[in-house]
Amino acid sequence: GTIVTERDVEDLEQLRGRHVAVVGFGKSAVDFACFAAARGATVEHVFRTPRWLIPEYIGGVMHYKHAIFSRFGSVMIPCWTHPTGLQRAFHGRLGGAVDGFWGMITAILRRQILDAGRGKGPDARSRLESLIPEHSLVSDMRAAAALAPDRYYDEVAAGRVRPHRGQVERIEEDGLVLDDGRRIAADMLLLALGSGSA
Numbered sequence: 001g002t003i004v005t006e007r008d009v010e011d012l013e014q015l016r017g018r019h020v021a022v023v024g025f026g027k028s029a030v031d032f033a034c035f036a037a038a039r040g041a042t043v044e045h046v047f048r049t050p051r052w053l054i055p056e057y058i059g060g061v062m063h064y065k066h067a068i069f070s071r072f073g074s075v076m077i078p079c080w081t082h083p084t085g086l087q088r089a090f091h092g093r094l095g096g097a098v099d100g101f102w103g104m105i106t107a108i109l110r111r112q113i114l115d116a117g118r119g120k121g122p123d124a125r126s127r128l129e130s131l132i133p134e135h136s137l138v139s140d141m142r143a144a145a146a147l148a149p150d151r152y153y154d155e156v157a158a159g160r161v162r163p164h165r166g167q168v169e170r171i172e173e174d175g176l177v178l179d180d181g182r183r184i185a186a187d188m189l190l191l192a193l194g195s196g197s198a
């Protein structure tokens with residue numbers, strides 16, 4: 001088949017009707033999974049570790065910038081380089097409140113992911129559960145947070161995008177093989193590995 005990176009796709013019609021394996025979990029990977037699904041492609045989404053994707057509206061009601069990137073939300077994000085004395089004191093003395101804030105946001109995001117599969121059966125729920133990161137939202141906020149495409153979780157729930165957690169062991173003529181032996185058929189392999197996150 002064809003092996004491309006997201007930079008090689010000059011016309012999204014190249015994805016139409018293909019059996020595409022998208023490798024990676026950065027913004028480009030989830031965007032291209034949606035682009036391909038919208039054009040009737042069968043999409044296999046392969047990644048080592050899912051990331052927290054930030055929806056435009058958290059809980060369906062509050063725009064993400066008001067919940068996370070307001071002055072209050074910015075204060076709640078740890079300073080990873082050179083925190084001021086005030087930041088150290090706030091995060092030290094009120095660490096429980098900071099953890100509670102991020103725990104609440106994480107619980108809302110987790111619920112939103114699973115809600116995409118409501119009424120669609122256990123297979124939809126299982127696919128969506130494979131997309132919930134085991135690490136904290138705050139760790140992704142440092143460098144890996146991305147906005148969720150509008151339909152990504154809906155496409156996964158519907159089975160038009162099928163997630164596969166694992167590491168690519170090798171590429172073959174008709175697809176790829178993961179390190180646990182699973183074979184993923186594809187006639188186009190789209191590598192979206194710009195941040196080394198696959």
